[in-house]
Amino acid sequence: MGINFSKVNYTYAPQKKKVKNKYILEDINLTISEKNEFITIVGHTGSGKSTLVQMMNALLVPTTGSVTVFGNEITYKKQKNLKRLRKNVGLVFQFPEYQLFEETVLKDVCFGPKNYKLENPVAKAKEALSSVKIYEDKYEKSPFRLSGGEKRKVAIAGILASEPNVLILDEPTVGLDPQTKKELLLLLKEINKEKTVIIITHDMNALWEVSTRVIVLDDKKIVYDGDKYTLFKNEELVRKHSLDYPDIIKIMNTIKEKTGKDMDVYKENIDDAFDELLKVFGNE
Numbered sequence: 001m002g003i004n005f006s007k008v009n010y011t012y013a014p015q016k017k018k019v020k021n022k023y024i025l026e027d028i029n030l031t032i033s034e035k036n037e038f039i040t041i042v043g044h045t046g047s048g049k050s051t052l053v054q055m056m057n058a059l060l061v062p063t064t065g066s067v068t069v070f071g072n073e074i075t076y077k078k079q080k081n082l083k084r085l086r087k088n089v090g091l092v093f094q095f096p097e098y099q100l101f102e103e104t105v106l107k108d109v110c111f112g113p114k115n116y117k118l119e120n121p122v123a124k125a126k127e128a129l130s131s132v133k134i135y136e137d138k139y140e141k142s143p144f145r146l147s148g149g150e151k152r153k154v155a156i157a158g159i160l161a162s163e164p165n166v167l168i169l170d171e172p173t174v175g176l177d178p179q180t181k182k183e184l185l186l187l188l189k190e191i192n193k194e195k196t197v198i199i200i201t202h203d204m205n206a207l208w209e210v211s212t213r214v215i216v217l218d219d220k221k222i223v224y225d226g227d228k229y230t231l232f233k234n235e236e237l238v239r240k241h242s243l244d245y246p247d248i249i250k251i252m253n254t255i256k257e258k259t260g261k262d263m264d265v266y267k268e269n270i271d272d273a274f275d276e277l278l279k280v281f282g283n284e
Helices: 049-056 082-088 105-115 121-131 148-160 178-192 204-210 228-233 235-240 247-259 270-281
Strands: 003-010 025-032 038-042 064-069 072-074 089-092 166-170 196-200 213-218 221-226
Touching (some): 003 049, 025 049, 025 221, 038 178, 038 204, 049 064, 049 089, 049 166, 072 082, 082 089, 105 121, 121 148, 148 166, 178 196, 178 204, 196 204, 204 228, 204 247, 213 228, 221 228, 228 235, 247 270
Parallel strands (some): 089 166
Antiparallel strands (some): 003 064, 064 072
């Protein structure tokens, strides 16, 4: 089933029929599957990224058109079963660690499954914490005494404990040091083995490392929806929509330009890039 947008327009303040609406998103048609996509949504500030994902969770509803989430159709006039819908689509806001509120880590993560009246909420909370590599020695600690990276993991566990089918994260790597960012991306890859993960980000390195699909928003519309390789091989598209290249592509392009050697610059990681350079320069 998944998530489907059909002819969706959105404005924060719908006008009367005789007055033309100023839409934040226009003519959005989009389908997201339930399993194993890793989608990155990019676009300049104000392009509608957060608005788009909040409609996936029915925190916002379309002004016109419809959003269908796991069989539950949401329109401006039809808004039913929203609690069940929000359980299916877990949304982790930017800086989620600031939304922790309980006196212990375990109580905080238990809140979601208890709110949705799931069976064995404590067991679900412990399983979610284990999946983000937060273990028993931290359960009774105050979440406010954890490191920044640990707090973010606990916040993600709080969403995972409710067993969503899709996990959405808004700027999950912002404010993290390089090692914690690396650990978080590896964690999201593991989660992606079981469910679709969607992230909003300005971090092209994160996009390049994890994405199987990229959605680019610009001027209120989806201007690209496809794989990352096709996106970054289209220089005109990258330039037109003010995107940047991942660092590894920049480095490989610089080596290619300086040496005049023909090589594949679109390598996902350092090891693959090194192997490509060995292949090109190995006999010199």
